Amino acid sequence: MTPPTLGNTTPGRELKRRFLWLGLAMSLGLVMLSIQLYRLQITRGDEYAAKSVANFVKEVRLRADRGVIKDARGTILVDSRPSFDAFITPAFCTDCFEQVIPRLAELLQWDADQRKKVEDTVRMGRRNAPFQPVPVRVDLTRDEYDRLAARRDILDGVEVAPVPHRFYRTNTVLSHVLGYMNEITQEELERLNADGGRYALGDYIGRRGLERYFEQRLRGQDGVRKEVVNARGQTIEELNVKLGDNAVVPPVAGSNLVLSIDMRLQEEAERAFPGATGAVVAIDVNTGFIKALVSRPGFDPNLLTGRVTPAQMALLSRDPLEPMVNRVAAEHYSPGSTFKVVTQLAAYKSGSFRPETMVSCPGGYRLGARTWRCHKDSGHGLMDGYNAMKTSCDTWFYKVADTIGLDPIGEMGKALGLGAPTGINVVAEVPGIMPTSAYHDKASPGGYTKGMALNSAIGQGDNNVTPLQLALVYAAIANGGTLYKPQMVQRLENLDGQVIEEFKPEVVRRVDIPRAHRDAVVEGLVKVAQEPGGTAYRARMAGISDKSMKVAAKTGTAQVARLGTVRLKTHQMSYFERDHAWFAGFAPADKPELAIVVLNEHGGHGGSDAAPTAMAVIQKYFDLKKQDATAPPPRPNQPYTPSVSRRAPSADEAALTRGVLPPAQLPGDEEDDTRATAD
Amino acid sequence: MQLRIERRMVPHIPWGLIICVLAVCLLGIWNLASASRPPLAPVWSSQALYLGLGMVAVLVVCLVDYRWIQRMALPIYAANILALIALRFFGHTAKGAESWFIIGPFRLQPAEFMKIGVVLMLAKVYHDDFRPNEPSYGLMRLWKPVLVFGVPFVLVLVQPDLGTALMIGLTSLTVILFGKVRWYLVATLVAGVLAGAIIIWNDYIREVPEPRPTIVRHHLKKHQSQRISGWLDPEADLRGSGYHAAQSKIAVGSGGVSGKGWREGTQTGLRFLPEQHTDFIFSVWAEEHGFVMCVLLLLLYGAIFIFGLGVGFNARDRFGAFVAVGVVAMLFWQVFENIGMVIGLLPVTGITLPLMSYGGSSMMSVMLSVGLLVNISMRRHMF
Incomplete structure (x- = not known):
């Protein structure tokens, strides 16, 4: 070992000074760290403590049970069932x-x-x-569930969980009224949450009908459960005690809806209605509550709420029978002869006509150069107001229109609610058209002419009503002139059946109809059903067992296509050009309770294809009334099980069978043919 | 080569340094027991094993006279360089970097030992290169030290292990500055730091409409650029580049004055921080024990540095003094950078906290360094 030289063995003094500087610099570095620590832990400690809590507390939404929908007697029509998603x-x-x-x-x-x-x-x-x-x-079938369960091992990250799924127990029945549900869209989400809603993406929201209108009431309020999660989002059960007492806010279930519709009557209406397309509506004349409502064809809300495929959706929307349209309120039709009550009321009110006023029917009515044909080419002969109603003689009403013009008829129609929305709200509706001279001046080329009044007087021309409006007109005539707002929800109940909100009958207006006029019209209507030769006589006799009960009714056969010179038989026309069969009426005539309108679209004749349905419903209504008076009320909250024997044709079936639907003709039935020739 | 401890060495054993180191190690194991609470593997027990191995290493290093180590500095350095080069061919790739050898059950990170090699070699250079009449180093005379740290610096940088390369660079820079350089070099260095600050300000902080006229940013790789922006504003990209920095700040800040208690830390327990038992171990400490204990830990580290510098101060020769400076600088920069990144002062780089972080290589290299300090201290009066 070489003896060390002084120079490179002992560190010099200047080196020692550098050690001091270095130590100082390092201390300074540690002080900097301490200062930052102070800022984080002392100055902003609370802020970061809050952030660390927000980090690990996950709020899990507890979905509120959606309210169920029940019929008038508490039978559950719509509820939730577990499904596997x-x-x-x-x-x-x-x-x-x-x-x-x-x-x-x-x-x-x-x-x-x-x-x-x-x-x-x-x-x-x-x-x-x-x-x-x-x-x-959503909504795996048993088969699919098994297939997924069997291949669990290869499906990483896939899980199958039970989820409440809306279950429409009535299938296609009442589908337009009940509505359906599907996933909320981004725009709706933003709009609803801006208004204070608490929706999340992927939530279902009510579409159409009651589900849409009562969405907020049915929905209830979601609860919240706080959970401790780790950074991977996994719940750590043991640490939940740290969250304290208010970790769970329980959900509040939605309200239950109780409808005015009695499912037993509804079933009878479904069973009795023969058409592939059309509508039946029965309402209580003294309250405006709807008792039964058929719109055919319907759709299956279970399908639309669950996994409807694009192909099925396209089939539904392209179907020429338009199953998504609620024919009771969202579609209007020429009322045909059923409109004549309005014309007759207007005629009596004008003072120019009285029930006894005789008009001769030669089989048509001449106005200027043209002749308006009566449905009976041979003519009815001399007719007074009662018999004109009974036989549905068009000539009598042509004469009225010729004498008083269109406007008194239009005013009477509008007073009775035609040409304007009924205010039902729950379902979409169209206003219909009640023409007046002002309407024609605006809408028709050449303006208003007398001929238009003649067409309108017998419910043709531009005259368009919805079945619901027509039912309200007949209800107003039955109860002496009170026009009610149609309703179908009686009350909202909470989970325990306590009433939260009760819906009272609402009067839209009281129409000034003198008692004598009303009685005269009703007398004519009674003749239609109760006297031989009346257009609904046969159906009434066959359909209602209680011979002492008087039914007030009017049938109609509304022309859809313009007539050529030759009258075609029904089977010679294509389906969409065939006539609409109408029935409108109420019972009992002396103490009215139930008004009913039947529209058998492209169904043929009012007396044969619409009246029997109405009679069956009336019969059932009074049967049930008698039965309920003696039998104890049923236990509520029983799930509905369909007992309709005649299944409503599905969209596919209807599409396949519509061309060859046989007209259900009652042989020998005398028919009213309301035919107006416009040229 | 003498493998013995003589009686006259005993009074010079740096007990303060050893006690501080052991204290930090024990706190580290205790802290690891919290960071690796069930259901995680209880890594604290293996850390205890590493500590035991480390103490053996200290002992072994103490037995050898450091002048023998001085003679062996070049071979040690060369062996480390060879290991780094071999890493290019036999290395194990993890987390995007080729930094590990797999030897049986162990994963060895040669870069950790490279740091010590560089420190030894630098000290040897400064020892041999001493010119009493020319105390400060000019640019021309610096080629040897620069070469010594430049080669491993580049080799580690291309792994790529930016953090360790940065440590090698900063440690060497400290040693070179300690060895005294001409004033213009210091001025250049200060200007360089200033320029770097201006570049960062221009590229990341300055409010200008896009496209931003950047100087360096577009040359960086995306993950590197994100580290800088994540450091400057961790909340901006919480799920991405800023996640570590933000969660770490939350962990530290939520500790408050007295902390949440051992094994009570929510950020730790719920594993919001990946790497919480290695790079981010300090956040566990800060969250669970609070400001007071953080300062205590810093004081312990400070004591280690001061004692370490004291060893150098009293060292017998320039080699010992420079080794002590290098070792302490190495420890200091690691502590500074690691804690700085955990509390949001510095960008996130993969640097472990000496003696606290879990890891055999890290523990071993730190213990070897401590062994060197003890060795130098013990032999201060030997000739």
């Missing part, structure tokens, strides 16, 4: 796009579109909320 949690789905989704597509038989849609939602979920399960298939 398949979810993908993007964060746990390894090889999602290479392995899992192709396998799922195979097991659940997805087409390319559905597969792409699922891939997109999973991709989006992976970016935004990777721990939020994404529903990829």
Whole structure:
């Protein structure tokens, strides 16, 4: 070892000074760290403490049970059933796009579109909320459930969980009224939450009918459960005690709806109504509450609420029979002869006509150079007001229109609610058209002419009503002139059956109809059903067993296509050009309770194709009334089980059979043919 | 080569340094027991094993006269360089970097030991290169120290292990500055730091409409650029680049004055921080024990540095003094950078906290360094 030289063995003094500087610099560095620590832990400690809590507390939404919908006697029509939905949690789905989704597509038989849609939602979920399960298939069938369960091992991140699913126990019956539900859209979400709603993406929201109108009431209030989660979003059960007492806010279930519709009467209406398309509506003349409501064809809300495929959706929307349209209120039709009550009331009110006023019917009415034909070419002979109603003699009403003009008729119609929405709100409606001279001056080329009044007087021309409006007109005549707002929800109840809100009958207006006029019209209507030769006589005799009860009724056969010179038989016309069969009336005539309108679209003749349905409903109504007076009330909250023997044709069946629907002709039935020739 | 401890060495054993180191180690194991609470694997027991191995290493290093180590500095350095080069061919890739050898059950990170190699080599250079009449280093004379740290710096940088490269660079820079350089070099350094600050300000902070006229930013890789922006504003991209920084600040800040209690930390327990038992171990400490204990830990580290510098101060020769400076600088920069990144002062780099973080290589290299300090201290009066 070489003896060390002084120079490089002992560190010099200047080196020692540098050690001091270095120590100082390092201390300074540590002081800097302490200052930052002070800022974080002392100055902003509370803020970060709050952030750390927000980090690990996840709020889990507890969904409120949606309210059920019951009929007038408490039978449950719509409730929730458990269904199994398949979810993908993007964060746990390894090889999602290479392995899992192709396998799922195979097991659940997805087409390319559905597969792409699922891939997109999973991709989006992976970016935004990777721990939020994404529903990829709602309402698995038993078969699909088994298939998924069997291949659990290869489906990473796929889970099957029970989810309450809206269950429409009536299937297609009442579908337009009950509505259906489907997923909320982004725009709706933003709009509703801006108004204080608490929806989340993926929530279902009521569409159409009661589900839409009472969405907020049915929905209830969601609760919240706070959970401790770790950074991977997994719940840590043991730590939940840290959250304290208010960790759970229980949900409040939605209100239950009680309808005015009695399902037994509804079933009878469904059974008795023969048409492929059309409507039946029965309302209480003294309250405006709807007792039965048929709109055919319907749709299956269970299908639309669950997994409707694009192909099925297209089939529904393209169907020429338009199953999504509520024919009771959202479609209007020429009322045909059923409109004549309005014309007759206007005639009596004008003072120019009295029930005894005789008009001779030679089989038509001449106005200027043209002749308006009566439906009976041979003519009815001399007719007074009663018999004109009974036989539906068009000539009598042509004479009225010729004498008093269109406007008194239009005013009477408007007073009775025609040409304006009824205010039902719950379902969509169209206002219909009640023409007046002002209307024609505006709408028709050349303006108003007398001929238009003649057409309107017998319910043709531009005259258009919805079956619901017509039922309200007959109800108003029955009760002496009170026009009610139609309603179908009696009350809202909470879970325990306590009434939250009761809906009272609402009067729209009282129409000034002198008692004598009303009685004269009703007398004519009674003749229609009660006297031989009346257009509804045969149906009334066959349909109602209680011979002492008087029915006031009017049938109608509204022409759809313009007539040529030759009258075609029904079977010679294509389906969509055939006449609408109408029935409108109420019972009992002396102490009215129930007004009913039947529209058998393209169904043929009012007396044969609409009246029997109405008679069956009336018969059932009074049967039930008698039965309920003696029998004890049923236990409420029984789930509804369909007992309708005649199943409503599905959209497919209707499409297949419509061309050859046999006209259900009652042989020998005398018919009223309301035919107006406009040229 | 003498493997013995003589009686006259005993009074010079730096007990203060050893006690501080052991205290930090024990606190570290206790802290790891919290960071790795069930259901995680109880890594604290393996850390205790590493500590035991580390103490053996200290002992072994103490037995050898450091002048023998001085002679062996070049071979040690060369072996480390070879190991780094071998890493290019036999290395195990994890987290995007080729930094590990797999030897049986162990994963060895040669870069950790490279740091010590660089420190030894630098000290040897400064020892041999001493010119009493020319105390400060000019640009020309610096080529040897620069070469010594430049080669491993580049080798580690291309792994890529930016953090360790940065540590090698900063440690060497400290040693070089300690070895005294000409004033213009210091001025250049200050100007460089200023320029860096201006570039960062221009590229990341300045409010200008897009497209931003950037100077360096477009040359960086995306993850590197994100580290800088994540450091400057961790809340801006919580799920991405800012996640670590933001969660770590939340963990530290929520500790408050007295902390949440051992094994009571929510950020730790619910694993909001990946790497919480390695790089982000300090956040666990800060969250569970609060400001007071954080300062205590800093004081302990401070004591280690001061004692370490004291060893150098009293060292027998320039080699010992420079080794002590290098070792302490290495420890200081790691502590500073690691805690700085945990509390949001510095950008996130993969640097472990000496003696606290879980990891055998890290523990071993720190213990070897401490062994060197003890060695130098014990032999201060030997000739």
